Amino acid sequence: MAETKTKDEDVADVSKAPEASVEDFSKEELHRFMREMLLYRRFEEKAEEAYAIGKIGGFCHLHIGQEAVALGFIQPLREDDYAISTYREHTQALAKGMDAKVVMAELYGRADGCSQGKGGSMHLFDTEVNFLGGHGIVGAQIPLATGVGWKILYREEDRVCVCFLGDAAVNQGAFHESMNLAAIWNLPVIYVVENNEYGMGTHIGRVSPTPLVQRSCAYDIPGHVVNGQNALEVISFMRGLLEEVRGGGGPQYVEARTYRFKGHSMSDPVAGTYRSKEELKDKQEKEDPILLLKDQLFQAELLTQEELEEMDEAARVEVEEAAEFADASPLPAEEELYTQVYAELNEHGRLFLDGRDR
Ligand SMILES: Cc1ncc(C[n+]2csc(CCOP(=O)(O)OP(=O)(O)O)c2C)c(N)n1
Ligand SMILES: [Mg+2]
Numbered sequence: 001m002a003e004t005k006t007k008d009e010d011v012a013d014v015s016k017a018p019e020a021s022v023e024d025f026s027k028e029e030l031h032r033f034m035r036e037m038l039l040y041r042r043f044e045e046k047a048e049e050a051y052a053i054g055k056i057g058g059f060c061h062l063h064i065g066q067e068a069v070a071l072g073f074i075q076p077l078r079e080d081d082y083a084i085s086t087y088r089e090h091t092q093a094l095a096k097g098m099d100a101k102v103v104m105a106e107l108y109g110r111a112d113g114c115s116q117g118k119g120g121s122m123h124l125f126d127t128e129v130n131f132l133g134g135h136g137i138v139g140a141q142i143p144l145a146t147g148v149g150w151k152i153l154y155r156e157e158d159r160v161c162v163c164f165l166g167d168a169a170v171n172q173g174a175f176h177e178s179m180n181l182a183a184i185w186n187l188p189v190i191y192v193v194e195n196n197e198y199g200m201g202t203h204i205g206r207v208s209p210t211p212l213v214q215r216s217c218a219y220d221i222p223g224h225v226v227n228g229q230n231a232l233e234v235i236s237f238m239r240g241l242l243e244e245v246r247g248g249g250g251p252q253y254v255e256a257r258t259y260r261f262k263g264h265s266m267s268d269p270v271a272g273t274y275r276s277k278e279e280l281k282d283k284q285e286k287e288d289p290i291l292l293l294k295d296q297l298f299q300a301e302l303l304t305q306e307e308l309e310e311m312d313e314a315a316r317v318e319v320e321e322a323a324e325f326a327d328a329s330p331l332p333a334e335e336e337l338y339t340q341v342y343a344e345l346n347e348h349g350r351l352f353l354d355g356r357d358r
Pocket of ligand 2: 194198
């Protein structure tokens with residue numbers, strides 16, 4: 001396997017997120033973090049199961065192993081802040097406040113899904129909680145996030161946009177054009193690269209000669225590395241970063257080092273020829289974000305086994321209910337096939353959706 005040639009310490013203007021401790025949070029917050037991550041994990045496991053029995057069709061990319069990235073970068077946001085993501089976005093949609101029932105119904109392709117069952121797994125979207133997708137084209141969300149940043153600036157709002165992208169997306173032209181504009185216009189966008197080490201079956205070392213964190217240097221955008229498996233570290237770091245960006249500090253770029261425990265999508269093996277079973281097992285044992293948080297809380301005596309089991313049970317119940325809701329929801333009506341395909345404009349040429357101006 002190819003290795004990247006430079007080391008982090010050779011890279012100028014890179015900051016490493018400081019370690020966080022349980023003392024930085026209240027017990028109530030810590031329990032909420034655990035409950036959230038358990039929900040994400042159980043949701044994805046249910047999606048995997050539903051896919052296997054044909055309840056979910058089309059593409060489906062699971063986020064198992066990467067939950068602390070969703071929690072850590074979204075939990076500190078305000079509801080009116082924006083998040084926008086890739087096709088591996090189920091848990092991010094949940095983190096931003098979308099209802100598990102509505103998300104599951106969309107995965108099932110049913111009328112009660114957020115896109116009325118016409119979008120599926122890769123196109124979760126909810127303007128009520130400012131979750132702007134769900135994008136199937138690698139890198140497509142990056143210029144959109146940059147546009148959202150421009151809108152925030154233009155309307156003189158104090159909101160922030162978080163844009164998630166995969167490690168393979170930093171080689172797309174759209175990434176570089178977006179970074180350039182974000183820097184020139186000082187946009188309030190935080191670009192978060194979820195470096196899970198693979199773009200489908202290609203290890204990052206085979207396509208990137210340098211650490212990914214270096215990619216923002218050319219645009220004079222501060223670059224940071226964070227341990228994407230340590231929820232507390234990500235949350236602490238993100239809280240500080242948000243203050244800076246909200247205060248007019250301009251764009252930021254973060255490489256969150258993480259790992260995916262499942263295959264790229266439902267159609268490829270968990271560990272194919274591109275990675276060894278030993279590598280996967282090692283990561284699952286040592287870098288599972290939920291187990292890491294559990295150990296931190298157990299050690300500090302802030303969580304008991306009994307409480308953990310209760311939380312897990314509550315997550316399983318919520319997910320079961322979501323699956324039952326999805327199963328009971330009807331398929332989209334035939335006459336809906338061509339609705340909401342093109343945007344309507346009002347008499348002033350502005351976007352008009354669902355009966356109101358946007
Ligand atoms: C422009 C474009 N090229 C190729 C694809 C096919 N494709 C889908 S996912 C993927 C890999 C992306 O990997 P990464 O950005 O690391 O995200 P991850 O899947 O690891 O979350 C590719 C090549 C695509 N969807 N869009
Ligand atoms: Mg990747």
